[in-house]
Each structure stands twice: as structure tokens, then as C-alpha cells.
Amino acid sequence: MKLRKIDCLEVTKHVCGDLDEHIDSAECRAIKKHLESCPNCTAYLDSLKKTVLIYQRIPNPRFPAKSRKKLFATLKIKPK
Amino acid sequence: MKTKHSSRSSESPERAIIRKAQAGDERAFARLVKDYESVVYSFAYKVCHDKDKAEEAWQDTFVNVFRKLKQFDGKSKFTTWLYSIVVNNCLMKHRRSKLEQATVRIDAPEGFHEDPVLDAGGHVVQTIPSWKDTPMDSLMNKELRTLLDAAIEKLPLDYRVVFILRDVEGQSAEAVSKMLKLSVPAVKSRLRRARVFLREQLNEYMTS
Numbered sequence: 230m231k232l233r234k235i236d237c238l239e240v241t242k243h244v245c246g247d248l249d250e251h252i253d254s255a256e257c258r259a260i261k262k263h264l265e266s267c268p269n270c271t272a273y274l275d276s277l278k279k280t281v282l283i284y285q286r287i288p289n290p291r292f293p294a295k296s297r298k299k300l301f302a303t304l305k306i307k308p309k
Numbered sequence: 310m311k312t313k314h315s316s317r318s319s320e321s322p323e324r325a326i327i328r329k330a331q332a333g334d335e336r337a338f339a340r341l342v343k344d345y346e347s348v349v350y351s352f353a354y355k356v357c358h359d360k361d362k363a364e365e366a367w368q369d370t371f372v373n374v375f376r377k378l379k380q381f382d383g384k385s386k387f388t389t390w391l392y393s394i395v396v397n398n399c400l401m402k403h404r405r406s407k408l409e410q411a412t413v414r415i416d417a418p419e420g421f422h423e424d425p426v427l428d429a430g431g432h433v434v435q436t437i438p439s440w441k442d443t444p445m446d447s448l449m450n451k452e453l454r455t456l457l458d459a460a461i462e463k464l465p466l467d468y469r470v471v472f473i474l475r476d477v478e479g480q481s482a483e484a485v486s487k488m489l490k491l492s493v494p495a496v497k498s499r500l501r502r503a504r505v506f507l508r509e510q511l512n513e514y515m516t517s
Contacts, residue, residue, distance in 0.1 A: 297342060
């Protein structure tokens with residue numbers, strides 16, 4: 230099947246909408262084809278992936294254990 | 310036919326604790342709190358972006374869990390149900406404080422040309438700068454952390470919640486649409502705008 234020609238603007242809309250999702254769709258195949266020859270869209274997609282990755286790497290804050298005591302007191306429960 | 314006994318013998322330890330807590334067993338409820346306290350707190354912190362507000366959201370969430378646990382029907386994951394309660398608490402507080410109800414504007418990325426620049430050989434010239442290729446863990450320094458915090462704080466809450474649920478917590482678009490009572494396309498649109506907004510905020514640091 231012949232792939233539809235796709236431009237950078239379309240690619241940036243789709244890649245940021247779905248990143249790696251819908252990999253078998255016609256849209257995605259056209260995007261992949263475009264990415265093979267477009268360093269700009271490749272750099273853009275890479276930067277979006279890194280944005281997500283960086284936020285995933287932020288360490289979780291430590292849970293303040295005193296909150297649990299306060300909750301049980303509020304609910305008037307004695308779990309032990 | 311499945312008997313009550315056989316269906317219970319196949320239930321997960323988590324489901325057994327929930328069932329006991331639903332029946333009023335305080336020890337089971339305490340166990341549930343301990344099992345999920347960190348998940349709820351870290352999610353509340355990522356959404357509220359403030360320790361005091363996160364703690365308040367945490368308390369409100371578990372008070373709601375205590376009161377509404379009988380309403381949990383087990384059709385969704387327990388964490389999905391918890392996330393919905395945290396999100397509702399955070400959004401309600403936010404709307405009460407009458408902060409912004411903004412939308413996120415998307416501009417073309419720096420270096421983007423509608424008609425790409427071509428070299429003498431007809432190949433596309435890269436005008437959008439590449440981001441640093443340093444391993445991510447060594448990138449997490451104080452300067453970047455401050456930038457990440459500032460960027461996500463600038464992102465309107467309606468978008469921030471979608472970004473955190475989808476990209477950080479790994480919830481599906483369908484689950485997020487149910488939690489936020491939005492259509493799946495609306496979830497995807499908010500996610501797209503959130504990602505682009507955050508990328509723009511980090512672009513200078515990541516390309517300098």
C-alpha cells in the first residue's frame with residue numbers, strides 16, 4: 230500500500246499526541262517513514278520522550294508517618 | 310456453579326483486605342491505609358505541589374475512603390478508585406481557591422519551519438536543536454529539579470492531572486477519562502498540550 234506523504238506539522242501533532250502508541254496505524258507508518266528523512270521531527274520526538282522520562286525519574290517524596298496517626302485519631306479507630 | 314466459598318478462596322489478598330474493611334474491620338482498614346499511604350501521598354504531592362496541601366489531600370482521601378469504601382465495587386483497580394478520590398479532592402480545593410482555569414497555548418517549537426530548510430543535496434537541515442544525550446539519572450541535579458518543579462507548577466491543574474496520571478503514574482487514557490469525566494479525545498488533547506508545554510519549559514536547559 231502506498232503511504233500518504235506527510236509534513237512536519239502533521240508529524241509534530243501526531244507524535245506529541247501519541248508518542249509510541251498506535252504503531253500499526255496508517256498514520257503511524259507514514260510518520261515513521263517521515264522520521265527516517267527528517268532530523269527535525271526526530272529531534273522533536275526525542276525531546277518529548279525525554280520530557281516524559283525526566284518527570285518519571287523524579288523521586289517520590291517520603292510519606293510523613295505522623296499523618297497516619299492523625300488520620301486514625303480523626304476517624305476514632307484503634308487498629309491494634 | 311461457583312460457590313461463595315470457592316470465589317473467596319480465589320480472591321487476591323488485596324481483595325480480601327478490602328472486603329474485611331468494607332465489613333467494618335478496623336485492622337483491615339489500617340492495613341489498607343499502610344499499603345496505599347505512600348502511593349496516595351506521592352500522587353497528591355505531584356498534583357498539589359506543596360507538602361501541606363498534599364498532606365491535607367491525603368487526609369481527605371482516606372477519610373473519604375473510610376466513609377465510601379462500601380461503594381467500591383471492585384470493577385476497577387483499587388488504585389484507580391483511590392486516584393479518582395485524590396483528583397476530586399485536589400480539583401475541588403483548587404476551584405474553591407479560585408485559581409486559574411487556563412488553557413495551554415501551543416506554539417511551534419523553536420527552530421520549526423513550515424517549509425524545511427534543505428541543503429545543497431536536497432536533504433533536510435536540522436533546525437530544531439537536539440536535547441542533551443546524557444544519561445537521565447546524572448541529569449537530575451538541583452538546577453534541573455528546580456526547573457522541573459517550576460515548569461509543572463506553571464501547567465494549569467486540569468492539564469497537570471492528566472499528565473501525571475497518564476505519563477507518570479501510567480494510567481490508561483480510558484481510566485483517566487473515567488476519573489475526570491472527560492472523553493478519551495479530550496484526555497489525549499490535554500496530554501498533548503501538557504507534554505508540549507513542559508518540553509518548551511525545559512528546552513533551553515536541555516539544549517544549552
